[in-house]
Amino acid sequence: MNTFELLGQGLLTALQWSNLLYALIGVTLGTAVGVLPGIGPALTVALLLPVTYRLDPAGSLIMFAGIYYGGMYGGSTTSILLNTPGESASIVTALEGNKMARQGRGGPALATAAIGSFIAGLVATLGLAFIAPWVVQFALSFGPSEYFALMLLAFMTVSAAFGESTLRGLTALFIGLALGLIGIDQLTGQTRLAMGTPNLFDGISVTTLAVALFAIGETIAVVASRTSMDEKVEAVKGSVWMTKEDWRRSWKSWLRGTAIGFPIGAMPAGGADVSSFLSYSAEKQFSKHPEEFGKGAIEGVAGPEAANNASAAGTLVPLLTLGLPTTATAAIMLAGFQQFGLQPGPLLFVSNATLVWGLIASLLVANFMLLVLNLPLIGLWVRLLTIPRPWLYAGILTFATLGTIGASASTFMVGPLPTSFELGLLLLFGVLGYMLRRFGYPIAPVVVGLILGPMAERSLRQALQISQGDPTVLVHSWISIVLILLAFAAVLVPMILRARGKGQMLAAMAGDED
Amino acid sequence: MSVRDDTTTIQRRPDRAAFAIALVLAIASIAIAWSTYHAGGMASTQPVGPKTVPYIVAACLFGLALWTAAEAWRGDFPEREEQQTAPILWVVGGLIVQMLTIKTVGFSLATALMFTATAYAFNERRIWLTLPFGLVFCFLVWLAFARGLQLSLPAGPLERLF
Numbered sequence: 227m228n229t230f231e232l233l234g235q236g237l238l239t240a241l242q243w244s245n246l247l248y249a250l251i252g253v254t255l256g257t258a259v260g261v262l263p264g265i266g267p268a269l270t271v272a273l274l275l276p277v278t279y280r281l282d283p284a285g286s287l288i289m290f291a292g293i294y295y296g297g298m299y300g301g302s303t304t305s306i307l308l309n310t311p312g313e314s315a316s317i318v319t320a321l322e323g324n325k326m327a328r329q330g331r332g333g334p335a336l337a338t339a340a341i342g343s344f345i346a347g348l349v350a351t352l353g354l355a356f357i358a359p360w361v362v363q364f365a366l367s368f369g370p371s372e373y374f375a376l377m378l379l380a381f382m383t384v385s386a387a388f389g390e391s392t393l394r395g396l397t398a399l400f401i402g403l404a405l406g407l408i409g410i411d412q413l414t415g416q417t418r419l420a421m422g423t424p425n426l427f428d429g430i431s432v433t434t435l436a437v438a439l440f441a442i443g444e445t446i447a448v449v450a451s452r453t454s455m456d457e458k459v460e461a462v463k464g465s466v467w468m469t470k471e472d473w474r475r476s477w478k479s480w481l482r483g484t485a486i487g488f489p490i491g492a493m494p495a496g497g498a499d500v501s502s503f504l505s506y507s508a509e510k511q512f513s514k515h516p517e518e519f520g521k522g523a524i525e526g527v528a529g530p531e532a533a534n535n536a537s538a539a540g541t542l543v544p545l546l547t548l549g550l551p552t553t554a555t556a557a558i559m560l561a562g563f564q565q566f567g568l569q570p571g572p573l574l575f576v577s578n579a580t581l582v583w584g585l586i587a588s589l590l591v592a593n594f595m596l597l598v599l600n601l602p603l604i605g606l607w608v609r610l611l612t613i614p615r616p617w618l619y620a621g622i623l624t625f626a627t628l629g630t631i632g633a634s635a636s637t638f639m640v641g642p643l644p645t646s647f648e649l650g651l652l653l654l655f656g657v658l659g660y661m662l663r664r665f666g667y668p669i670a671p672v673v674v675g676l677i678l679g680p681m682a683e684r685s686l687r688q689a690l691q692i693s694q695g696d697p698t699v700l701v702h703s704w705i706s707i708v709l710i711l712l713a714f715a716a717v718l719v720p721m722i723l724r725a726r727g728k729g730q731m732l733a734a735m736a737g738d739e740d
Numbered sequence: 741m742s743v744r745d746d747t748t749t750i751q752r753r754p755d756r757a758a759f760a761i762a763l764v765l766a767i768a769s770i771a772i773a774w775s776t777y778h779a780g781g782m783a784s785t786q787p788v789g790p791k792t793v794p795y796i797v798a799a800c801l802f803g804l805a806l807w808t809a810a811e812a813w814r815g816d817f818p819e820r821e822e823q824q825t826a827p828i829l830w831v832v833g834g835l836i837v838q839m840l841t842i843k844t845v846g847f848s849l850a851t852a853l854m855f856t857a858t859a860y861a862f863n864e865r866r867i868w869l870t871l872p873f874g875l876v877f878c879f880l881v882w883l884a885f886a887r888g889l890q891l892s893l894p895a896g897p898l899e900r901l902f
Contacts, residue, residue, distance in 0.1 A: 616864030649839035
């Protein structure tokens, strides 16, 4: 069957009313968490893992993907109206978008962001549909050693390639890898690093770690800082519609943003934040009005917003075809697949073709829903920004602890008092998350390390078992050699750039979440 | 790195907090190696057993600890804002109270206490507003998730009434 037929069948799955409902819930939640500062798609998907445990796998995955897409749309609203990015991928949007809002051009800024996101999402999702079968064919030849090399590359790009410091990126990664070791070894059944506590035999739950690092760590960081307590929401004044001039200046930026964002998301080269920064500097170069940049240039909103959506779709290429997450949200979505006993990768396209193509097709549907949610209904989302901080963060922590208890109800006795073990872990990792933020460590590598670490270990051990302990098996094919060389390059090139004082660009592209 | 320029690098002094991080990393790496060494386990015929990767991770963490110590010595860590400790204690305290009480008094009551403490940390001092609101909110959440979505959430006296 060719891609069109598969996609057509996928559309039939996606248009079932129950899947439409899941998609709608997903995009609505995604937009809401995108708009709200302090929570993002990674945290939301992590919170929903325990809730969706008993629900339909296809529907749940459609919902997760809707949250990811929705988060990219919603983040722009906060950036434009509040000058505080709702998502790390929308940081650059604030540069030009908020300036536009202050000049009373908030409406067109929101419109160009939403329409750009729509076009990028549409093109990039079709790109995903057409590229995925090719990657799958290529990936079918991969053995354990190629997979190990691939994960090595993902580890290095996620931790060391971007951000302020190679040291802190790698440290964050190894904290995650160490946490991933805790529990019963998958291949031999031996207990490792559980400190004799039965509560730890099942390992550290993805939900608990992600919720602690993102929600608790963020809340403590916000409450501890003296600044950023009061912010001004810019009202949407004047015309909401884009003028002819706005359209003329936007459409090229949308396409350029898509062209930049999709490959960056698809290669293990960092997430949406990286692509939005690259798109911003590209727009600055191409613009006929470079003098407007920094004062509210519409290209500076259109390009990056298209780029971050395109890169969200791009991220799904390695996730679905190789089982390789390149961002924290993708890593948590991978955990979502695993919770339903599904392993993303080339075999999934054979064994669960209906589910995969239904998921891809429902992204197209979700994209239409998002356009409706974000253009005519934008006023509703703006209201969310007016929730006072104390109530907002108290509510976030309520849902954070809810998801954590849902992930594991295990009890730990403190003397005669039964207490929740999982909430203890949540607090511990929450303080860790605050410390990581305080000392400038990135968060995403910790989560990716926890999820991908055990998978990388399994590939490594399988490869070495097949070769009976001969380590040269790891470099036996050209694919492995190239991947390992790329992994080294991902660590060394940025180190050299930073040593030469060219680190600002990399530091600016540091992202925590998406 | 974007904040720092060459003139300030010279004035930087060794960073004590960063040394503490290096020490914690070193202790963690030794603990992983020690725990792996003493874990016993079956004699494995496989060249790479369950202990190999923990040793690798421990060795890398130790290397990173040394690297961190070197950067701490040079004062390479980014500057930190001054922090308020009292609000942190309110948030952490609320979470501790919730953890300790949730298995006995149930989800709604324990979480409402945490809700109130968090709001207090964010300068919402009107406890007579936040506590009742938190209680009703948490109970509705409990109803939706425990009854509606079959999530296993601890029930206490309040939840058993319904």
